[in-house]
Amino acid sequence: MTNNKQLVDTFIQELFSKGDLGAVDRYLDPHFVNHDPPFPGAPDGPEGMRLAAASFRQALPDWHSDLEQLVEEDDIVVERFTASGTHTAAPLMGVSATGTTITVAGINIFRVDGDRIVERWGRLDEAGLLRQLGLVPS
Numbered sequence: 001m002t003n004n005k006q007l008v009d010t011f012i013q014e015l016f017s018k019g020d021l022g023a024v025d026r027y028l029d030p031h032f033v034n035h036d037p038p039f040p041g042a043p044d045g046p047e048g049m050r051l052a053a054a055s056f057r058q059a060l061p062d063w064h065s066d067l068e069q070l071v072e073e074d075d076i077v078v079e080r081f082t083a084s085g086t087h088t089a090a091p092l093m094g095v096s097a098t099g100t101t102i103t104v105a106g107i108n109i110f111r112v113d114g115d116r117i118v119e120r121w122g123r124l125d126e127a128g129l130l131r132q133l134g135l136v137p138s
Contacts, residue, residue: 004112005070008077011117012108015049016083017064019057024050029116036122039093049120059092060085060102079108087133095133102132 001009007027014023028046037044038052056063063085071078084103091097108122130136 015053029118058090
């Protein structure tokens with residue numbers, strides 16, 4: 001695995017699977033730009049990523065990200081993943097804990113500069129997440 005791929009994989013595993021919010025400070029450039037903030041009103045910089053991880057981990061304490069594929073070209077690393085966790089704790093998107101397992105597929109595109117991630121573009125299966133939370137019909 002190349003250094004850039006390893007950097008991205010380690011960042012995702014530490015932040016989302018282990019819940020280590022300090023990963024934001026270790027792996028993201030202070031001027032990091034998140035072109036797709038995790039939810040309306042979330043900051044588009046490093047704090048938005050920290051908030052996204054904290055929100056999912058508070059609602060789904062066993063939340064983890066399983067790597068499906070990593071592709072690299074120059075300074076770009078594309079991550080395809082499936083994340084899941086059991087909704088046993090805090091509300092998620094206004095929905096009280098359901099006790100069910102939530103599974104969401106997604107893709108992230110990261111730009112790396114040196115030893116820091118400087119940009120992210122990404123998509124989660126938001127419709128699938130909303131269906132699993134009962135916010136939209138199946």
